[in-house]
Amino acid sequence: MSTPSPRALLYGDVDLNIIDGSAIWAQSMAQALAAAGCEVTLLLKAPVRTDRLVAPLADVPGIRLLRPYEDDLLPDRGPRGLTPEQAVELITRQHERRPFDLVVVRGRRLAGLAAQEEALAGRLWTYLTDFPHSVGELSATSTAELTEIALASRFLLCQTEELRAFLESSVPAACGRSVLFPPVVVVPEGVEADGQVHARTRIAYTGKFAPRWNTLEMTELPERLAQLGVDAEMVMIGDKIHAEPADWSKRMRRALESTEHVDWRGGMARADALRQSADCDFGLSWRDPSMDASLELSTKVLELGALGLPVVLNRTPMHEALLGADYPLFAGSDIGSVAEVVARAYADRDLYARAAGRCRDAASAHALERAAERLRGYLSEALPGAPDGADPERPLKVVVAGHDLKFFTRLAEYLDALPGLDVRIDQWEGLNAHDQYRSRELAGWADVVICEWCGPNALFYAKWKRPDQRLIVRLHRFELYAEWPRKLDIGKVDAVVCVSPHYAELTREITGWPSDKVVVVPNWVDDVQLARPKLAGAEYSLGMIGIAPSRKRLDRGLDVVSELRRMDPRYTLSVKTKQPWEYWWIWNRPEERSYFERVYRRIQRDEKLASGVVFDPFGPDVATWLRRVGFMLSTSDDESFHLAPAECAASGGVPALLPWPGADTIYDPHWIHDDAVAMAEAIHATVSEGRFHAEAERARAEVTGVYGLDRVRSLWSDLVVRGKVPEDVSAAPAARS
Known part of the structure; x- marks a missing residue:
């Protein structure tokens, strides 16, 4: 089947009657989701007053438009469209009628309200x-709001790596849920610029007209270029003119209607906007310097680049990451610098x-199929298939019991997401403190019990185990000697x-337990979340995660960095x-x-250490920190395992x-390595x-091949569903031989 x-x-929370980046996002996201299956x-x-954005979607298989105004789905609809409260009410009602597997929303207030709906949690x-x-x-207040949104969301879709890093560093609940979803570029087939610079050069701008978008200043560009000996025309496409301030909007409209060229x-x-832009020679996405710190990426830059147009834009960290620090068409903060950049490229065809x-190559990573491929990966993560041996019609009843589940939470969430498994948590308040009546009830209900930690929880469930029930105990270093x-x-x-x-x-040695009952299922490494681009100079940065208690031996780490800084002062810890x-x-322990x-x-x-050692706050934003x-x-x-070196390897670093x-x-x-000096050398x-880079690639291949999240989760699903005991697994030849 x-x-x-x-x-x-x-x-x-956008009006698709108005063409701007937000509306284009809604159209592109619908196309990408459909392409992903x-x-x-x-x-x-809002009611459809122009079908410029919705009409193309009507022909896409798999997309259905829900029109609350035309279909009279809600009373008291305002003239400017649904309020966030009305939208969430309608989303929840539709979901209750026939559940959705995922609900994709944009808009902070909207998301905050949706996060309060229990029916939508996790979707x-x-x-x-x-x-x-x-x-x-x-x-x-905003941090609390974002935390609530993060906790209710299966994924937080972030445009850029920079936005994801900021979010994870500021909102701990976002860690592990934040994934990349850059803007999607959909260009009609066969539409592209001819790659020529024409005698009268045309510069294309598409989008909203607003003060910080410098659109009023753009209308001066033809005159500035004429002063530099360049015959130019400014082509401006869009009809959304910001109403505030009123004086500015009047000047903007007057400039659009009456400025020569x-x-x-x-x-x-x-x-149509893309076809007309393709007839131009340059694209323009030049904004006020106050927007240089934005963590969002302009869809317009990518669309114009996909057409084959070179785009004039601000020099920002985001744009340097996209196009390279040596991209030749970065402009300064005044219109004169924009004119100079265009004139230089107009005269130098090789530079053009x-x-x-460069713009075409950057845009290619944002094509519709790339977006669909990315979404298919997220869908596979959120909606895994039933494992072999599981029957969705007769779910296997699984209990996860323990006082501290932080090392098992991701695995429990995965097991719970599998069709054919019904997972319940028995959260103990402490090693010996728990609701005995609930635990006893769960012991009678379960087909499989997983005890996280071999403590009193394991003793309890062993006492009440039925002959037809399976009991799995995960033992850590902490309890081995208890x-x-x-x-x-x-x-x-x-x-x-x-x-x-x-x-x-x-x-086996300490307990004398039967050898075949003690099995190895390694810790997992979230290789997908950790796979992020390293920052410049990362090879000179050493890391340590967690230095207490003293057996973690921070002193040896200091020996390593001290030796390295003697060789090159760029090394830091x-x-x-x-x-x-x-x-x-x-x-409280004196030693x-x-x-x-x-x-x-x-x-x-x-002195070498004082200027070369940095302490960073403990927190879940490890993937961002590892960049x-x-x-x-x-x-x-x-150590029983020591996950940090494996996480570093999965992030594109080198374990030591x-x-x-x-x-x-x-x-x-x-x-x-034999000692600290050998490690430093x-x-x-x-x-x-x-x-x-070669060493990092080798380390990543080794670690993800054995400890990657998908592999470890499959080992656990085999163990839980089929009672299959995995063989010892390791990235080390000593363990495989």
Whole structure:
């Protein structure tokens, strides 16, 4: 039986009668969702007064338009379109009638209201644009609102990597949910510029007319170019003129209607605007400097580039990332600089061709099929298929029980999303504190019980286990040397899961449990979330995550960076951690406090360390933080797995480990060094000999091939659904031999 297409509802708090970036987004998103295989319902905000944007969608298979005005779907509709409250009411009503698999929304107030609807929780795909783009503007109220939106959303769709980084750094709940969805460019087939510069050069602008978009200043461009000996015409397409300030809007309209060599063509369908733009020689997307810090990317820049036009625009970090710092058509803040840039490219045909090629190449990454491919990946993540052995008609009942589920939450969410599994959580208040009546009820209900930590929870569920029930216990380093494993009736346990071969062997030795009951399912690495472009100079940045307690051996990390800074002062160490005094059980121990006092005093007194070590706040924004880290140090006395080096490898960095017990059963010995000096020498050789990218590619391939999230989740689904005990898995040859 074929799998039904995912049902998607799409609503943006935008009026599709007016052609601007927001309206183009709604049209493009509908096309991309349909191309990704969704059955799309596009809810319109306003009555259709012009079909320039909606008519092209009527011919796209898989897209249905929902017209609340024409179909009289709500009472008391205002003349300017649905309010956010009305839109959410209508979305919820439609969802209750026939559920949607995903609800894609744009608009902060709208998303905030949708986040309060329990029926939509986990189904929202929120496209974020209209929120503060700097820390100074981000108030406690807006942070709380964004947190609520993040918690209710399956995904937060971010236009750019910069926006995602800012969001994750400011709103911890966004981490793990924020994904990239850049603007989509849909160009009619066969429409492109001819690549020539004509005697009378034409410069195209399409979009809204607004003060910060510099559209009034653009009307001066033909005259400025004439002073430079260039015959030029400004072609301006669009009909949305900002009403405020009133004096400005009057001047804007007068300039459009009466300025010599300004050809205002009004509003038109998107395809027609692209065809007319293709007849021009240059594109223009030049804005007020106050917008240079924006974390959004202009769709117009990409559309004009896709036509083969070189685009004149501001030099911003976003545009440098898109087109390169050496892109030749960056303009300054005044109209004179725009004229000079156009005149230079007009006279230099090679420069013109290079700029046009750069814009075309940048736009190609935003084509409709690329967007659909990206969406198919997110759909696969959000709506996984049923695993082998599962029957959606008779779901397997699974309980996940434990006092601290932070290491298992993502796996529990995945299991819960699988058709054929019904997952319930037994959250214990503490190691020994829980609702005994609920736990007993769940023990009687479950087909499979997963105990996260081998503590009192495992003893409880072993006591109440039925013969037809399966019990899986995940054991960590913490409880291996405690009393609970000795008290556990191993005969009631079907599998004890350890995260590394070394700790699995230790568990067998210490407990005497049957060898075949102790299995290895490694920790997972979210390789998709971590795969982000490194920042310039990342190869000179070392990282450590979590330096308490003292057995993490920050002192050895300091030895490494000290040695490296002796070779090259560009090396630094970034430490992302809670401070030891934030853990009462560490800071109350005299030997721990004495150790950290010595280490921190050393940093203060050693000039190389004082200027080369940075402490960053602990938090879930690891993927963003890793963009500036090239090497991850693992200098501990011992670890059960140590995820940080694997996360760094998945992010495009290089792991660097000292030989703690079992390290070679998890990581390839290639990444393991005898001591701090050997580690420093290997790091410097990798950088100075130009091998950083090659080493990073090798590390990423090794780590993601074994510890990638998809692989580890499939191991767990096999274990839960089919009782299949996986073989030991590791990226290290020592473990595979």
